[in-house]
Amino acid sequence: MKVRKQIEDAEIHSGRPKGSVRLCAVSKFHPQEDVYSAIEGGQLLFGENRVQEAYGKFPQVVSECKDVQLHIIGQLQTNKVKKAVEIASCIQSVDREDLLKEIEKQCAKLQKNIEVYFEIHTGEESKSGYGSREELFASLDNFMEGKYPHVKPAGLMTMAPFTDDKDLIRKSFSSLRLLREELNKKYPSLPIHELSMGMSGDYEIAIEEGSTMVRVGTALFGERDYGEK
Numbered sequence: 001m002k003v004r005k006q007i008e009d010a011e012i013h014s015g016r017p018k019g020s021v022r023l024c025a026v027s028k029f030h031p032q033e034d035v036y037s038a039i040e041g042g043q044l045l046f047g048e049n050r051v052q053e054a055y056g057k058f059p060q061v062v063s064e065c066k067d068v069q070l071h072i073i074g075q076l077q078t079n080k081v082k083k084a085v086e087i088a089s090c091i092q093s094v095d096r097e098d099l100l101k102e103i104e105k106q107c108a109k110l111q112k113n114i115e116v117y118f119e120i121h122t123g124e125e126s127k128s129g130y131g132s133r134e135e136l137f138a139s140l141d142n143f144m145e146g147k148y149p150h151v152k153p154a155g156l157m158t159m160a161p162f163t164d165d166k167d168l169i170r171k172s173f174s175s176l177r178l179l180r181e182e183l184n185k186k187y188p189s190l191p192i193h194e195l196s197m198g199m200s201g202d203y204e205i206a207i208e209e210g211s212t213m214v215r216v217g218t219a220l221f222g223e224r225d226y227g228e229k
């Protein structure tokens with residue numbers, strides 16, 4: 001697979017250990033057959049940004065292939081959390097305290113543990129992500145107080161700004177890495193290690209800046225056909 005090879009090359013030229021970057025295959029807008037083909041090619045980690053769509057595709061996949069994991073990567077409404085928690089092993093797009101409360105509630109009902117990443121604004125015009133540093137700290141303080149026993153805070157996620165300016169993209173990724181360092185100092189007992197950053201157009205820069213997981217759709221599955229849905 002071409003993308004895997006490019007991830008490896010980027011690991012090498014960034015002086016990072018081989019295998020330090022995971023590939024999350026973003027299958028949104030692509031049919032279940034594409035997911036199965038990717039699994040045949042050895043891909044086990046998938047990302048979907050809409051719960052409804054994921055719910056149509058993944059329960060069957062996950063019941064047939066126990067090693068497959070699904071991450072939710074798109075904005076999540078509170079009323080979709082129940083279904084998200086049923087099918088996903090991680091929610092990467094946690095952007096507010098309310099969502100954490102609901103995730104904990106639904107996980108407790110299902111007696112299931114889940115990982116979350118905090119989505120962070122790192123580019124000027126990006127819309128999604130935690131409203132402010134203070135709000136993020138408040139959520140992390142709640143983890144420190146043991147309010148979310150079924151939820152493991154495992155990383156940070158960001159989307160670089162939509163621009164051709166490579167310096168801006170790089171700055172966005174490096175700021176996520178710096179935030180992780182800051183959080184690891186401030187909250188040494190929280191296991192916030194993952195940096196989910198890099199998409200089809202910018203994952204090589206993201207790997208140079210320390211990404212531990214790239215979320216790649218188009219470069220793996222081709223262009224999305226938004227017209228059909």
Ligand SMILES: *Cc1c(COP(=O)(O)O)cnc(C)c1O
Pocket residue numbers: 026028049073074159199200201215216217218219
């Ligand atoms: C769609 C999407 C991706 C993948 O984007 P591509 O450019 O197709 O690789 C990554 N992350 C998020 C949050 C997405 O919504």
